[in-house]
Amino acid sequence: MKGSIKKRGTKWSYIVDVGFDENGKRKQKTKSGFRTKAEAQAACNELINQINKGQYVEEKRMTLEEYLLLWLKDYAKPNMRQTSYDLREVLITKRIIPALGKYEIQKITPHQISKFYVELNEKGLSQEYNTVFIHFYALLLKER
Known part of the structure; x- marks a missing residue:
């Protein structure tokens, strides 16, 4: 699994595929506001690591x-x-x-x-x- 890093204006962001919904539609997690590309890459890598370890929790209201x-x-x-x-x-x-x-x-x-x-x-x-x-x-x- 990999993510994409993009510059948006003066800030950096990432986007990562986090799986599929019940209809088979791809779900993505996007986060922006990073000051540097390295910060965005580190946060992206952390998310990918959580997904790979089965530790990622979607931001829905999961019990x-x-x-x-x-x-x-x-x-x-x-x-x-x-x-x-x-x-x-x-x-x-x-x-x-x-x-x-x-x-x-x-x-x-x-x-x-x-x-x-x-x-x-x-x-x-x-x-x-x-x-x-x-x-x-x-x-x-x-x-x-």
Whole structure:
């Protein structure tokens, strides 16, 4: 996957194909306002990297549940050992989705996530679950 960099007036912009909609129509992400070509290229590369890793979230009102189920299917399943995948699947489907799944990703606050983490720790999570949860937390903050 690659993006295009263009100069528009005094600013630089990029455009990247981000997939297809339900009708098979190509979807693109455009962002402008970069002072230099290098800044636009770096931002473009970051977006492409997120897409390739299955971490890109469209700016639609996607819930955490929708995002995590897509992440499990498109990124975790093909890229993780089965035991690692199973651990994440259990944490996501049994703990995270019931507690936070209904919220839109962009509206989840760090306070909500921290509060949820404290509640899980009070229930006595294993060290493995703590590690996975910290990974989830970092991933979610990056998506916001």
